[in-house]
């Protein structure tokens with residue numbers, strides 16, 4: 001590799017650039033939604049660039065802790081509660097003026113062993129579950145816009161998942177959990193949350209059954225969270241999602257997309273990124289079409305910290321920002337569905353090309369390769385800067 005010599009090649013040209021107008025949250029609120037938000041997790045908060053964008057309330061008016069309010073994190077041994085990590089995220093939301101969606105109280109996964117493998121009776125597990133819910137919801141009282149009270153109680157065919165809660169308590173664990181949460185914080189919105197309930201299916205029907213069950217017990221349930229962990233090209237159509245949302249809201253509850261991400265088999269291609277943008281757009285549009293769809297949360301905003309690659313080997317690039325915190329076409333898809341605008345300005349662009357044997361060559365595009373924001377540079381540390389559409393380029 002020969003050292004680069006720098007040739008200052010001044011390209012003075014007049015290029016049209018799209019500068020950003022209102023962001024995702026601002027646009028969502030302008031159209032009557034409560035929020036557009038993102039999940040986050042404690043380890044990534046040490047990344048200052050990441051934190052700055054997460055705290056940008058133009059894009060994010062709401063955050064969800066991805067792990068730090070789960071049972072194994074908060075009550076690792078019986079009746080010993082640890083709120084440190086959850087508090088960091090609750091405090092961040094308060095500092096930023098962002099809503100907090102709290103996640104999650106009763107779930108079969110990420111349970112400590114003392115719960116999942118305990119020797120329970122019906123009465124002792126009800127007592128332990130109520131104790132957990134009462135402590136946690138009381139601790140965060142007044143701080144949670146919403147709680148995911150119960151998460152993933154269903155199998156794909158709509159029957160109940162054989163969790164420790166169902167095994168020892170039966171379906172009554174669901175209304176008991178909702179009633180206990182409501183008693184501890186009457187103002188928090190209480191949600192049932194699940195995946196693969198985003199279009200009509202046995203599982204979606206099962207989730208509607210849970211809403212009716214909790215209502216029949218006389219307990220409060222305010223909403224259904226549709227996780228929306230989708231796959232590029234297999235995302236339900238906008239109309240399928242719209243019809244499905246209406247089936248929930250007809251029961252008198254709100255709905256929200258709570259964990260939206262749209263993964264692909266790697267490596268990403270221009271075609272996949274374009275389809276991903278369409279899939280995001282259709283999903284957000286379905287929410288926009290239902291007045292009781294209160295908001296949308298993406299399950300972290302950047303591929304840098306997405307849970308997808310470690311959970312689905314060979315898949316990834318599921319978020320609207322890439323691993324360099326650069327917006328992908330998905331961002332524009334979401335913004336379009338939110339009715340947001342980007343304004344075209346004409347800018348004098350001066351580009352400097354650094355050249356030399358084996359060196360990098362700048363690409364005469366005004367996209368985002370190698371840079372950040374809407375006016376990033378155009379050279380790639382790896383890959384080649386590909387022109388994806390009229391306003392966007394990416395190193396691929």
Ligand SMILES: O[C@@H]1[C@@H](O)[C@H](O[C@@H]2CO[C@@H](O[C@@H]3CO[C@@H](O)[C@H](O)[C@H]3O)[C@H](O)[C@H]2O)OC[C@H]1O
Pocket residue numbers: 041066067151195227259307
């Ligand atoms: O090693 C674990 C690691 O596996 C764990 O990963 C988290 C698993 O849960 C993810 O969130 C869930 C994603 O989809 C839905 O099913 C749930 O509602 C969500 O809670 C989360 O993003 C991952 O980080 O994290 C803790 C590590 O110790």
